[in-house]
Amino acid sequence: MDIDKDLVAASATPLVLAILNEGENYGYAIIKRVSELSGGELQWTDGMLYPLLHRLERHGYVESFWGKSETGRQRKYYRLTRTGAEQLDRQRRQWQVVDKTMKGILSLAVDPVGEPI
Amino acid sequence: MSKPTLEERIGQWRDYLQKRPAVRTADIDELEDHLRSQIEALRQAGLDEDEAFLVAVKRLGDLDAISREFAIEYSERLWKQLVVISGSPTSPLSSQRDTTLAVGLAIASAVAIKIPSLFGYHLSGPASDLAFYLPNLSLFVLPFLAIFFGLKRGLRQLDRWFWLAIPFIAAGLLVNLMPFKAGGQTQVLTAIHLPIALWLMLCYAYAGGQWRSHEQRMNYVRFSGEWFIYYTLIALGGAVLMGLTLFIFQAIGLNVEQAIIEWVLPCGAMGAVIIAAWLVEYKQSVIENIAPVLTWIFTPLFTALLLIFVVVMILTGNAIQIEREVLIGFDLLLVLVLGLLLYSISARDPQQPPGRFDWVQLLLVVSALLVDVLALWAMAARISEFGFSPNKTAALGLNLLLLVNLAWSALLYGRFLAGRIPFRRLERWQTAYLPVFAAWAWLMVAILPVIFNYR
Numbered sequence: 001m002d003i004d005k006d007l008v009a010a011s012a013t014p015l016v017l018a019i020l021n022e023g024e025n026y027g028y029a030i031i032k033r034v035s036e037l038s039g040g041e042l043q044w045t046d047g048m049l050y051p052l053l054h055r056l057e058r059h060g061y062v063e064s065f066w067g068k069s070e071t072g073r074q075r076k077y078y079r080l081t082r083t084g085a086e087q088l089d090r091q092r093r094q095w096q097v098v099d100k101t102m103k104g105i106l107s108l109a110v111d112p113v114g115e116p117i
Numbered sequence: 118m119s120k121p122t123l124e125e126r127i128g129q130w131r132d133y134l135q136k137r138p139a140v141r142t143a144d145i146d147e148l149e150d151h152l153r154s155q156i157e158a159l160r161q162a163g164l165d166e167d168e169a170f171l172v173a174v175k176r177l178g179d180l181d182a183i184s185r186e187f188a189i190e191y192s193e194r195l196w197k198q199l200v201v202i203s204g205s206p207t208s209p210l211s212s213q214r215d216t217t218l219a220v221g222l223a224i225a226s227a228v229a230i231k232i233p234s235l236f237g238y239h240l241s242g243p244a245s246d247l248a249f250y251l252p253n254l255s256l257f258v259l260p261f262l263a264i265f266f267g268l269k270r271g272l273r274q275l276d277r278w279f280w281l282a283i284p285f286i287a288a289g290l291l292v293n294l295m296p297f298k299a300g301g302q303t304q305v306l307t308a309i310h311l312p313i314a315l316w317l318m319l320c321y322a323y324a325g326g327q328w329r330s331h332e333q334r335m336n337y338v339r340f341s342g343e344w345f346i347y348y349t350l351i352a353l354g355g356a357v358l359m360g361l362t363l364f365i366f367q368a369i370g371l372n373v374e375q376a377i378i379e380w381v382l383p384c385g386a387m388g389a390v391i392i393a394a395w396l397v398e399y400k401q402s403v404i405e406n407i408a409p410v411l412t413w414i415f416t417p418l419f420t421a422l423l424l425i426f427v428v429v430m431i432l433t434g435n436a437i438q439i440e441r442e443v444l445i446g447f448d449l450l451l452v453l454v455l456g457l458l459l460y461s462i463s464a465r466d467p468q469q470p471p472g473r474f475d476w477v478q479l480l481l482v483v484s485a486l487l488v489d490v491l492a493l494w495a496m497a498a499r500i501s502e503f504g505f506s507p508n509k510t511a512a513l514g515l516n517l518l519l520l521v522n523l524a525w526s527a528l529l530y531g532r533f534l535a536g537r538i539p540f541r542r543l544e545r546w547q548t549a550y551l552p553v554f555a556a557w558a559w560l561m562v563a564i565l566p567v568i569f570n571y572r
Contacts, residue, residue, distance in 0.1 A: 027147065028154040045178035046155070050147060051186035058190070069150065076147045 003042060012044070012052055014091040017084055020062055024079035026069075027053065053078055061087050123166050127152065134180060139188035152177060212399065215269060219395035222265050226258040226391060227384035234379075241378045248299040252292040255312035258387045260285050262394055263322045269398065270325030277326045284318040291563055296571050302507040303566035310511075314558035316341070317551065334548040339463045340397055342408030342456075347393040355385050409464030416457050417477050423484035430491070437495045444512040447492045451519035454485040458526060459547055467540040475534055482527045489520060507569045511561055518557055522550050 019025060019033050030053075031046050056062045061084030069075040080088070121129070127149065134145045155173035156166075164172065177183070238246040263281055272278060288311055297304035323340060324333035359377050366373045430437075437443065461478055493516065500509060529543045 026150070028151045031151075045182075046151060046176045047148065047178040047180070047183040048186060050144065050151075051183065051190045054144075054187070055190050069154070073150055073153065074146055075150050076143075 008042065008044065011042075012049075013056065014088065014095060016049070016052065016056065017061060017080060017088040017091065020078055020080040021085065021088055024077050026075050026077050030078075056084070059087075060084070120167075123156070123170060126170055130174065134184070137180075137184035137187070139191050140184050144187060148177065148183075215395065215399065218265060218268060219391055222261040223388035223391040223395075226261045226387040229261070230257045230383045230387045231380070240383055241375075248297075248304065252297075252304060252308040252311060253289075254308070255315050256285065256289055256292075258390045259312070259315045259319065261391055263319055265391060265394060266319065266322035266325075270322065272322070272325060274326075280326075281322050284315060288315060288562065295566055297566065298572055301572050303569050303571050306507055306511050307562050307566060310558045310561035314555060314562050317555035317558065320551070331545055331548040334551055335463055335544060338459055338548070338551075339406060339408070340394075342460050342463070343397040343406055344393050346407050346411075347396050348389060351389045351393055352386075355382075355389065406464060408460040412457050412460040412464070413474070416461060416474070416481055419454065419457065420477055420481040420484060423481065423488055427484060427487060437492050443492065444496060444509070444516065447489055448512055448515050448519070451485060451489055451516065451523065454481060455519060455523060458482060458523070462544055462547060465540065467544065469540075471534045471536070475530070479527060479530045479534060482523050482530065486520065486523055486527060489516065493520075507565060507572070510569075511565065514557065518553065522547075522553075 015034060015037075016030060019030050019037075022033075025033070027049055028046075031044060031049060034042055034044060053062065053064070057064055057078070060081060062078045063081055064076055064078050067075050067077050130152070131145055131149060134140050134148070135142070152173050155176060156169045159169035159172055160166070233246075233249065234240060238249050240246075240250060260282075263285070267278060267281060272281070292307055292311060295307075297307070320334060320337045321328045323337045324330060327333050359381055362377060362381070363373060429435075458478065458481070461474070496513070500513065525546060526543065529538065529546055532538045533540055533543055
C-alpha cells in the first residue's frame with residue numbers, strides 16, 4: 001500500500017523515538033525495524049532517515065556516539081535522552097487522540113460499494 | 118576496460134557526496150555504513166555485487182534530495198565554512214598551517230611598523246615624522262605579504278625568492294635615499310605610487326613565479342578586488358572597536374587616545390593587510406566573490422549617472438570648470454570605470470554569448486570616455502599655458518594610460534558584441550595591460566622625482 005508522504009513524514013519522529021526507546025540503535029537497523037513493525041507496508045527512502053536523526057539530535061531528543069559494527073566498521077549509534085523520552089510521551093498522547101478520533105469517524109464512513117470499512 | 122570493483126564504486130559514490138557543502142565527511146561515513154550494511158544484506162539474499170550496489174544506492178534515495186535535507190538541517194554549514202577552521206573543505210592540516218603563518222606574519226608587520234619609533238621616529242604628535250612614515254608605509258607590510266604568498270605557493274628555488282625581494286629592496290633604497298623636499302609634490306606622488314607598484318609586483322609571488330600566465334594575472338585581479346573589500350570591512354570593524362575603546366575608558370576618566378593612535382591604529386592597519394589576504398585565500402572556493410556582485414549593482418547606476426551628466430552638459434551648455442582637483446577627479450572616474458569593467462570581466466563566463474549586461478557595460482565605458490575626452494579638451498589649453506608640474510604630469514599621464522586602456526576595451530567590446538571575436542580577447546587585453554600600470558607606477562616612484570628635481 002502506498003502511504004501518503006505527509007503521513008509518513010508526520011509519523012517518522014514518534015516512530016524513531018519509540019524504536020530508540022527499545023535501546024540504542026543505528027540507522028540501518030532502525031529502517032529494518034520500521035519495515036518489520038509495519039509488515040513491510042511502511043517504506044522510507046533510507047537516506048532521509050539521517051537528516052531526521054540529526055534533527056532529533058539537535059533538538060536534544062537523541063544523542064549519538066561512534067562505535068564499531070560486527071565487522072569492525074565505524075558506525076554511528078543513537079540513544080534516546082531524557083528529553084527525548086518526554087517528547088515520546090507527548091507524541092504518544094497526541095497520536096492516541098488522533099487515533100481515537102480517526103477510528104470513531106472512519107468506522108462510520110462507508111466505502112462506495114456500500115460496505116462498512 | 119574492466120568493470121569497477123565495489124570499493125571503486127563506493128569511492129565514486131563518496132566523491133559525489135563530498136562535493137555537497139552541507140554534507141560533512143562524518144555524515145558520509147554514516148551513510149556509507151548504511152550502504153554497506155544494505156549491500157551485505159542483499160548479497161546474503163543472493164544478489165551479486167553489482168546488483169546489490171545498485172539496489173542499495175537506489176534504496177538510499179536521491180542524493181540531491183538527501184543533501185538538500187542536510188542543507189535545511191544544517192543551513193549554517195553553508196555559511197559558516199569560512200569561520201569553522203577544522204573540517205574545512207581542503208585538508209585541515211594545511212589550513213591550520215596557513216592560519217598560523219598568517220597570524221604570525223600579521224604580528225610581524227605590526228611589530229615592524231613600531232620598530233622605527235625605537236630610533237626616535239614619531240608616528241604622531243607635533244614632532245611626527247610623517248615624511249618618513251608615509252613613503253615607507255607599504256614597506257612595513259607588503260614584504261610580509263610576499264612571504265605569505267611565497268610560502269603558500271611553495272616557492273622553493275632561491276632565485277625566485279631573490280626576484281621577489283628585488284623590488285622591495287629597490288623601493289626601500291629609492292624612497293629613503295632620494296633627496297626629497299619634505300612634503301613636496303614628488304614625495305607625495307612617490308608615497309602614493311609605491312604601494313601600487315609593489316602590489317603589482319606581488320603578483321609574482323601570488324602566481325608562484327608564473328606571472329606571465331594570463332589566468333594567474335586574472336586570479337590576482339580577482340584576489341585584489343576581494344582583498345580590498347575585506348580590508349574595508351575589517352577597517353570598519355576596527356574603527357568601531359577603537360571608538361568604543363575611547364568611550365569606555367573615558368567613562369572611568371582615562372584618555373587612551375594616544376595609545377590608540379600610537380599602537381592600535383598602526384599595528385591594526387598593518388596586520389589587517391595580511392589577515393584580509395589570508396581570508397580571501399581561505400574562502401576562495403567557498404563563497405561567491407563579492408566584487409563582481411558590487412560591479413553588477415553599480416555598473417548600471419554609474420552608466421545612468423554619466424549619461425545624465427553628458428545630457429545635462431549639452432542642454433545647459435556648461436563647460437567643465439578647470440580647477441586644480443578636476444583632473445584627479447576624472448582620473449578617479451576612469452579608475453572606477455576600469456574597476457567595474459575589470460571585475461565584471463573577471464566574473465563573466467567567457468563562453469556565454471553577449472547579453473544585455475554587456476551592452477550596459479559598453480555604454481558605461483563609452484560614456485566615461487566621452488566625459489573624459491571633454492575634460493581633457495578643456496585641460497589641454499591650461500597646461501600649455503602654465504607648463505607642467507609633477508602633479509599635473511602624474512594626473513595627465515594616468516589619464517592617458519586609462520584612456521588608451523578603455524578606448525581599446527570599448528573597441529574590443531564592440532567587436533565581441535558584433536560576434537566578431539571571442540570574449541577571451543577582452544580578458545587578455547586587460548591582463549596584458551597590467552604591466553603597463555606597473556611600469557607607470559615605478560616611473561612615478563623612481564623617475565618623476567628626478568625629472569622634477571625632487572621638488
